Amino acid sequence: MRETELLELAYTYALEHGLADMSLRPLAKAIGSSPRVLLYLFDSKEGLIRALLARARIDELELLSRAPNFTDLGPDGLNIVAERLWSWLAADGHRALLTLWVEGYARSLVDPEGPWGTFARDTVNDWLKVLAAAQPRAERNTSAGRARRTLVLAVLRGALLDLLATGDLARTTTAVHAQLRRTQRS
């Protein structure tokens, strides 16, 4: 299937160059293809972007699925999962993917129509679902439980934004760990 291998090439290209000002001719040349072929396979540029965003989401879901999703890790399960997620987010090799992800997020806020669609809302829900699975059953469906996983997600994402902008791994990691240790005690 030519489509999947070209998508993969385009994906690594997008990771390097971003999606915002990507255009067909430079992309095609870089991956050894032609605008004609890309249009043939993906119908339109919008279709290509949609495919790239879906591809990025696969990486994201794959990460999330690696978090232990069996239930009842105890009352502290949420923090355990969060700590694991952070170590993934903070890893050097994931910067490009996460930057692309922020880009897609921002874009889907600005224009919810278009290929970006509901990317932002989707990822929030993906993450909240995984975090919910790590909470004790009794807590999961309470308002306090929703707030708690919302808070954990906020900490992870806020710290990620900070890390991507400043590159200060030590400070952001200390902050995240401080939080996860603190709630552990409560």
Add this chain to the structure above:
Amino acid sequence: MRETELLELAYTYALEHGLADMSLRPLAKAIGSSPRVLLYLFDSKEGLIRALLARARIDELELLSRAPNFTDLGPDGLNIVAERLWSWLAADGHRALLTLWVEGYARSLVDPEGPWGTFARDTVNDWLKVLAAAQPRAERNTSAGRARRTLVLAVLRGALLDLLATGDLARTTTAVHAQLRRTQRS
């Protein structure tokens, strides 16, 4: 001064339409001007974007300056300021500005050259500075103090991302308040 009033018009236009695919002709037509004039006043499109980003940053700094920045509100000063900041971030009328802000942030991560420059890093530092001023003097320059304000910033920004994507004011606000109340006790 024609420049400032046109900048203001362009700014409100950018708040509605985003910066990413803004182009001179539609913008000029919308604000009753011409590409010629915009180029005359701002030298280039890049100059215009730089001016718009600077304008957005003014709104941001104005917000931050409204947070009480006199020192020693007590050990809980950081939370007091954070709560005030959140009520501003969560206000309905600020959605457009904050979305624009996220867009600029994302873009400055993708391409740190160009008009976006150090927008992301700058805002992180702006906020951290304000939060630092709200911490007790004794805590301010310790590693734990840095981590604490980093964490507060992460919560605010993470919750903001969530709010912008989902519009769920109740859940995000509950999460933020839970956090600020929790650390208050510690």
Add this chain to the structure above:
DNA sequence: TCGTTACTGACACGACTGTTTCAGTAGCTC
């Protein structure tokens, strides 16, 4: 009145955009 400064309109230039048209080629099935 002259010169200077601030601003503006009309138009064209070259580069680039996504997309289409037309014309294929290679491989597989019947």
Add this chain to the structure above:
DNA sequence: GAGCTACTGAAACAGTCGTGTCAGTAACGA
């Protein structure tokens, strides 16, 4: 061999982009 499917190259289309050129107006101080 015929026909079908999958894929591809070359070139052109219409449109938009940022920008430059040339000209011109209005206000104002000397």
